[in-house]
Amino acid sequence: MLTFEEKLSIINSFPELVRKDISMGRVNFHYEKSALDKKIVVHNLHPNGNGFVYTRNIGDFETDHKGMTNIRDYSESALRDIIKQAIKSLSPSENAEVIPDDERWINTNEQTLLLTYEDGLWNVYAGQNLDGSFHSYKQATQFLDEEGFQRG
Incomplete structure (x- = not known):
């Protein structure tokens, strides 16, 4: 150290x-x-x-x-x-x-997820339900990309 x-x-x-x-x-x-x-x-x-x-x-x-x-x-x-x-x-x-605190992500079926930064984690919400938590923005956006979502 x-x-x-x-x-x-x-x-x-x-x-x-x-x-x-x-x-x-x-x-x-x-x-x-x-x-x-x-x-x-x-x-x-x-x-x-x-x-x-x-x-x-x-x-x-x-x-x-x-x-x-x-x-x-x-x-x-x-x-x-x-x-x-x-x-x-x-x-x-x-x-x-600069990454905003909240981002909306949409897929081809018009389903919307919200990516938000809370308490040191990037959380993905489907409505009020937590769909996933990630330690970095990069991890969260990779997940959303893999699931077929794009920033919307």
Whole structure:
């Protein structure tokens, strides 16, 4: 596990991030040019080495209900990679690809499913019935594609 100082050094190497000291020695890093209301890329980096990176709209990362991934045991290369992806996901050029909280999916029989992000999971609903839960947007959309549904 990287130390707090090592993680700070890596995160500080991203000039687009602005350090914001918060309580109990913890640190946040903001991306002020974010195309979204969300600006925090690194959240609650703690002197014990624990911390989180915002990954809601990227990859197959396990996230909490806020869209954050724990980076406690990340290596240097993994930490750099996740931060690069997080910044990219918030960048104005990526804004067109931002995933909404809810999406309607329709098949050729006019059946409709709702894909929604709730409590860190992507849930597929048929009416009020839960049809499936997925850890990532990618997994959920692959399921819907395989079932013959398209965004509608």
